Amino acid sequence: MAYILDNVNTTLEMIAHFYKNYNLGSASKVPKFINIIDANLRQIQSSLAEPLTVGDKRHLAAVAGKMERYKVLINQLGKSIAGSSLGRRPLVEWRDLATAFKSRVSTGIIINLGHKTLGSFFNDSCKLFITKIRDIYPKYNSPLKTNFEFCAEFVKPSLNKNDEALACREFSFLTKNFTILSSDLSEANLKQLFNNNAVDYLMERLMQFEEQDSGWGLSKIISLTLNVNSVTLMHASSFIELPKEIQVKKAVINVKNNDEACFGWALSSALFPATLNTNRISSYPYYAQILNFDGISFPMSLDQLQKFLKQNPNLSINIYGLTRKTQSDYVTVPIYLNTEKKANHVNLLMIQQNYEIEKDIENNATAHNSEEPDEAVRFHFCWIKDLSRLVRSQLTKGHGKLYICDRCLHYFSSPDKLNAHELDCKLVNKCKINMPEPGSHVYFKNHEFKQTAPFIIYCDLECLVQDFQDDETQNTVKYKQHNVCSIAYYLHCTFDNSLSRFRLQRGEQCINWFTSELEEISNNLQQYFINPVQMEPLNDLQMLGYNASTYCHICEGPILPPQVKVRDHCHFTGRFRGSAHQACNLRYKAPHMIPIFFHNFSGYDSHFIIKDIAQAIPGRVTLLPKNKERYISFTKKMENADVEFRFVDSYRFMSESLDNLASYLKFDDFKILRSTLSHLNDEQLKLLTKKGVYPYEYMDSWEKFNETNLPEKIQFYSKLRQSHISDQEYSHARNVWRKFDTQNLGQYSDLYLMSDVLILADVFTNFREKCITTHKLDPAFFFTAPGYTWQCMLNYTKVKLELLTDVDMMLFVEKGIRGGITQCCTKYSKANNKYLNGKNYDPTKPPTHIMYMDMVNLYGWAQSQCLPLNNFKWLSEAKLKSLTPEAILNTPDDAVEGLILEVDLLYPRQLHDQHKSIPFCVEHDTPPGAKNKKLLATLHSKTRYVIHYRNLKQCLQAGLILERVHRAINFKQSCWLKPYIDLNARLRAQATNAFEKNLYKLLNNANFGKTMENVRNHRIIKLVTRWSGRYGANYYISQPNFHSREIFDDELLAIELSKTEILFNKPLYVGMAILEISKTRMYDFHYNFMQHQFSDDRLKLLYMDTDSLVYEMVCDDAYELIRANISRFDTSDYPENNIYNIPRCNGKVLGMMKDELGGRIITDWVALASKMYSYKTMDSDNDVMKLKGIRDYIVKNRLTFDDYLECLRSGITKSVAQS
Known part of the structure; x- marks a missing residue:
């Protein structure tokens, strides 16, 4: 996250307070407030030119929009009191946001300054849109592929009649791409395009969003972002020959037109098929006489298709394209699929003048600058006369009659089977579906991951959280920009500690320094990968073991004749490892990959380095994306060395703060920190094993590094977290400063960064060692915990799925x-029982208990079935x-x-x-x-x-x-x-510290997550650093499956492509x-146990959330229920000698129900909706509050149980801003 808008709320509250309390005496202050706003706006505009993520720029622009709104309102008030004519001030404003490749790709934003309704906002936005498009189009005189992103503030309402708000948050909605041609530049045409592609689409999306379980309602309009791509865009025009491999199938009619209306001629050939001269225009009626082409521009573009189909209601069209798998192998894939087949249905093929081999495209995931010329991508429509004949060779080698599903392109042996299939297929499929070959299985085969990765790098960086100062007014801009000020890494070698090293660099060029270090590391270390060490001679004991061995230590299978037995050894040390199949031995090589671990890389650090990694170092970048802005990982293949660096997020293995993770380790576990800093004494080392504190927001200039005193405690306040550090944490910081004889904040910053890197190295090394010991695979070879534990499971169970x-x-x-089921059944309950304090218990009323029951590792239990x-x-x-x-x-x-x-x-x-x-x-x-x-x-x-x-x-x-x-x-x-679930449960029970307990719980939970992996959700993201030529931005944006893009800087784009085909290779x-099985456990507990214990009027279900049930029980003692049925409950969380006389047993037994509060008494419960509830407990002032979608610290610091209750009962609004 490149920006933390921590001061914006304070500034806006100050301005809002001035505006709301404005009177005659305030007129003299108007210029001051206008100057403050102007200063902020100028500096925000300056910052928008910096190399930031588009998400950060969009957020800044939204802040500017709010400031602009107040500027207009305050100016108008001042003029009104002065007797001036107010006139009509603009209520929307345009701002350029980002450009790339000499503005061929640009993003601008229309900021709302005062509109309260969507209709008026869209009306004014349309006028700006028309102006900007007419300005952009002539610069390159080429079609524009365009879309919008609408941003607004939403409130979280409670479910009562007044619909009051509990929280505020911004959401964005992206529209589909559409094309603007030269014929569309009239005001009427552009207005129609805007209404069709922005207004109609977004109104529908907003209506859908507010209906969903999210519970958010539109509160405030912020902006409308316009993404414009001026490209030599794909369109269908004059004749293009079919590839020879397609021609020989005789499945496609390709009309040889000499105009730009191939789309029309293809439809005419389909609706009025000819028997002779099928490729001649003269064989068919004129397309405009048989179909309604009013308002359709030629050459035809796909975004006009919906309009065309509305004008021709009895016609439906599917459009297919070709992908080139090899030099001579073309595969047909869907591009556009109609939702309903009409009386006249036509399948069209959209071909292009040349095709790149798909593998070549994949191998060029990052397109670099070159001098290749910019070439237009031309397309051409043909009629698919026989879809079965066109796709048969890619489906089967048989010769029988096939019935093809024109959505997923699978075949069936009868029309009845096809019809049954289409009922489901049309609901979910929008691309070609590939299924594995018969006999395919999932099993463990990545034996190379049993080795220990030879090299691993741990890394972190620090930023200056800088204020901007306006030279004209000296007013401080109320937002913060993060600029990297220092970066450090520890290179850890597992076989030769002399190769391990720590490096740190502070300064404005530290990222450039880091990229240079990576180049040096790759050049130095590739020799260890490509020059294996010879095997050491075996001693007598090793030779005896080798001669007697009949099993391969790699695959663990028997070595049977005629299989060849060989000696396997480590290529880095020369040590003999065991007997192996010759084939296994040849494959048992460490990948030439060095992982680089950052903690929270996906959410923060990746933004600062991806541009330099992609551009400054020769070699391609491949992405494992979550979306265009957040990456699970990316890999840099070094062009000048046989090594690649994989950037990985350690948080995706250990999803806790580094502070918490460090606290789980003993002093002796910090081996890397202690060996790297062996010159320090134990007292100093122990100080560094505890994660320190850092005054992030105070460090706002390079000059601060020269300060010779530790900042006061108040300077460590985090506006992001809305919290101060504790006295204990500040005392620790002072102790570090003193014990290390720190001379200035620069040294303190370096010490803090160094300890962070070395702590991460030790934490992850401990994690690796535990995993390798218990699960035999090295996590350093993997991207995430789910991927790791899935392979561990396959290896341990030897299962073939x-x-x-x-x-x-x-x-x-x-x-x-x-x-999982989440349901709010009863809004409010108040307990009344003998365990409550005297004032809260009324013996004249029925005794009532509120019990929060939680199933122990529900999915772990289900995985054991x-x-x-x-x-x-x-x-x-x-x-x-x-x-x-x-x-x-x-x-x-x-x-x-x-x-x-x-x-x-x-x-x-x-x-x-x-x-x-x-x-x-x-x-x-x-x-x-x-x-x-x-x-x-x-x-x-x-x-x-x-x-x-x-x-x-x-x-x-x-x-x-x-x-x-x-x-x-x-x-x-x-x-x-x-067996695998039990292994981790057993290891967790044997664990002696919180680190190990959390580890083995994670491995079971993450394994379930992997079983739910859906290939439909996989993304295709390409990083491009050039505009033209093969695999440049123009190539990808021109493709029919172009989805969207994000601008990183002038010469770096992330482009997302929609999938045209997917392979279902997961055991879903x-x-x-x-x-499904997990639900049976919850239903069984409710219906077959709880309902048998109580009559209907004495048991009430208040709330359910997947593995939890909250009950109101009318009985003398709810804990007697647990005592009497102890075999159903995990009571290990109850204190020894508890007042309920409940024995502690069944600790962490899967599928047992437990009292979530471990004997603490719930006094009051209120639930407004699913994932939105709160309760109070006896003898505690800390209310428990849950509110999905809102950050925990906001809920904790700014909401109370009474807020929930007020929203339920009194109709009182409670809003909490969330940036």
Whole structure:
């Protein structure tokens, strides 16, 4: 995050206070406030030219918009009192935000200065849009690919009649791209484009957003960002020959037009097919006489397609393109798919004049500057006469009749099967679906990760949080800019400590220094990768072991004739490692990769270095993106050395603050810090093993580094966190200053940065060592904890998970994926029982307890159950008929074969009162009056509901009626994952410190996350550093699957492309089964235990959240329930000799229910909505408050239980700003 707008709220509050309390006596202060605002605006504008992320620039521009609004209002007040004519001041303003490649790519922002309604804001924005487009277009005289991003402030309302707000936050909404051609430059045409692509689209999105579970409502309009790309844009025009490989299929009619209307001629050829001379225009009627082309510009662009189809309501069109896999292999992929087939349906092929081989594009993930000329990308439309013939060779080698799904491009053997498939496919698929080859499995095969990574770099940086000073008025701008002032790294070598080293650089060129260091490191270390050390001679004991060995130490499989047994050794030390298959030995090489770990790299540090890494060092960059601005990782392949650097976020392995992680280690565990700083005494070293404190906001200039005294405690205040450091933390800082004889803040900063880097090195090294010892794989080879634990699981269990190869099975499983249930059932409850303080207990009223129950590691329990493994088959009609309720009820939970079914279920009315708190069978459905689907728990009957058989058994036992089984898959199942879950549970129970306990809990939880990995969500991001030529910005932006882009600086873009095809190579059925089975545990506890303990009027469910249940119980002693049923509960969190006489047992046993508060008494409960609740506890002044979407420190510091209660009862508004 390049900017922290920590002072903005204070400034705006001051200005707002002046405006709201303005009177005649305030007129003299108007110039002062106008000067302050002007100074801020000038410096913000100056900062917008700096190399910042677009998100940061957008945030700054929004701040400027708020200041502009106050400037207008205060100016008008001053003129009104002075008797001046106010006139009409502009209520919107344009600001340039960022440009790249000589302004061919530009982003500007329309800032709202006073509009209260969307209609008036969009009306004024349209006028600015028209002006700017007419100004931009002539500069390059080429089409503009354009989209918008709308930004507004939303409030979080409570669910009462007054709809009062609990919090404020900004959200952005991105529109789709559309094309502006020279024929669109009239005012009427541009206005129409604006209305179609901004107003209509955004109004729909906003309506959908406010309907969703987010609970946010529009409060204030901030801005509308305009992204403009002036490119030699793809459009369809004059004739282009089909590739020869496509021509020979005789599946496509390519009309040889000599105008720019190939789209029209292709449609004419499809609607009025010719038998002779099929490539001649004369064979077809004139396209404009058979179809409505009013207002459609030629050459045709895809963004005009929706308008064209509206004008021709009986026509539907799918558009396909080609990707080139090899020199002679072209694959057809969807570009545009219609949602509904009309009476006249046409499939078109959009070809281009040349194709790059896909692998070449992937290998050039970063396009660098070159002198290649800028070339227009020309496209051409043809009619696909026979889609089956066009795609057959990419689907099968068979010669039988195929029925092709024109969405996912899979084939079926009969029209009935195709029709059944299309019911699901049209709901989710927008691109070509690739399935694995039959017989494909997921299993452990990355044996090279059993080695220890030879080199690893730990890194951190510090920034100056600088104020800007205006020369004209000397008024301080009320925001902060982060500029890197120092960077440090520790290079850790695992086989030769003499190669390890620590380096630090402070100064304005520290990032350049760091890139130079990386080049030096790559040049120095590549020799260790490419020149392996010869094996040391084996001693007698080693030779004896080698001769006797019959197993490969790498794959752990037997070495059987005719397999060749060889000696494996470490290429860095020469040490003998064991016997191995010759094939395994050849593959058992350490990747030429050096990981560089930053803590919180994805969220902060990556912004400061990616530009320099991409541009300053020769070699390509590949991204593992979360989105265009946040990266899980990126890798730099060094051009001049056989080494690549992988930048990784250690927070994605250990998701806690470095301070917390350091606190888990003992002094002896800080081996790297102690060896690197061996010249220090133990007292000094111990000071450095505790993460220090740093006055981030105080360090706002280079001159501060020369100050010779530690700043006062108040200077360590964090406006971002809205908190001071503690007296203990400040005492630690003073102690560090004194014990290290610190001469100035520069030395203190260096010491702080050095300790951070070395602490990170020790923390992650301890993490690595524990993981390698217990799980045999090195985390340094991985990107995230989920990826690491998944491979550990595969290695430990030796499981082989079959991959689904039937596309309908995959769609079937996807339909069954539903997340955890979150439901607010009762808004308020107050406890009244004998354990409360005297004043809070009224013995004349019924005794009432509020109990917050939490299931111990619910997903860990579900992962320990029988899960799908292999042998997936559709059941025949005969077997479907045999699936009677009795047969399903008699199927054991641990049966050899399991089932996933698609059923119709009747929910009898007599069950409604009993089941109204949490009905069975949650489903994604659209609530009344809404347009968007949500996960709902309803008492409705279910139709074609996909369900795991264990959930269906539970439903039938609870009284639901099975009416029909439409389809079902059976499969082999076993508890194949249980050994790994038990391993981590056992290691956690044996752990002697918090670090290890958290580690093994993380490995189980993260493993579940990996089972839910959905390839549909993977992103394609390209970094480009040039405009023209192959793989430049123009090439990618011109592609039909261009999605969006972000500007880093004048010569660096991140471009996102939509996927045109995906490969389903993940066992998603595992995640689906875990989610479904986990629900059975929660329903079982509620219906088969709690409801059996209480009558309906004495038990009330207040709230449910996936693995938690909050109850109101009317009884003398709720803890007696736990004592009497101790086998169901984990009571290990209760104190010894607790007042409830509950024994401590079942500690951390998976699937046990526990008292979340460990015996503390809840006195009051209030819940406004899901993820929005608060409660009070006896003998504590600290209210517990939860508010999804709001930062924890804001909730903790600025909200109370009473705020929630007021919003529920009194209609009092409570707003909390969140930047």
